[in-house]
Amino acid sequence: MFIKRLQILFFTVTLLALIILGYNWYKNYQFNTNPLSKEIMQRIHQKELMLKQKAKEYYSINTSIPILISNKMPSRLFGVATTNGKKIAVYLNKKRFQESVDYMIDNVLPHEYAHAIMFKLGFLTNKNGGHTIKWQQICINLGGIKCDRFVNHEDILINKIPGY
Ligand SMILES: [Zn+2]
Incomplete structure (x- = not known):
């Protein structure tokens, strides 16, 4: 039994x-x-509108910076800002959305957007991985949370074509 x-x-x-x-x-x-759910895409779009508004307000930038969701990025990266001298884009790592949507939208997106604004303004420096004082100021003005200058990762690509 x-x-x-x-x-x-x-x-x-x-x-x-x-x-x-x-x-x-x-x-x-x-x-x-x-693809990411409609709800998440909607949230990204809302954040984008806010970032565009701030970019206009502080830097008189009226053009849109494309925000692309990629599932081909290396897992260690949350996001990346790229420029080839003409085109500027922000990439967000789709895989990372599985852990925390809030973190990706509130922390990572404004951080990368600030790099993109730097490119837009003609600051194409790789110094400290692009985390200069000027970048930090932009990040804060955009309402960013993750505006720490002392990050140990490379999340900008200048004159390099991303493979994703
Ligand atoms: Zn960065």
């Missing part, structure tokens, strides 16, 4: 684990194969 109960318990636990595993796999699969 006791053995039987143990068997049932073991079976239940195994089944439960399999269900959880399957559910997680399914969730990851869904996330990886679909």
Whole structure:
């Protein structure tokens, strides 16, 4: 009788684990194969409008900077700002949205947008990974949160074509 109960318990636990595993796999699969949800895209758009407004207010910049969602970026990167001298763009790493949507929109996006504004204003410096005092001021003016100058990552690409 006791053995039987143990068997049932073991079976239940195994089944439960399999269900959880399957559910997680399914969730990851869904996330990886679909674009970001409408709700998230809407939030990015709202933030973009705010950033554009600030760029106009502080720097008289009227043009749009494209914000692109990529799933081909290296996992270590949250976002990147690029320029080839003419075109300027901000890339956000889709994979990172799975962890925290808030962080990507409130911290990463204004941080990268500030790099893009630097490019727009003609500051094409790679010094300190582009995290100059001027950049920091722009980041703060844009309402950014992640405007720390002492970051140990490279998140700007100048005159290099991103592979994503
Ligand atoms: Zn940066």
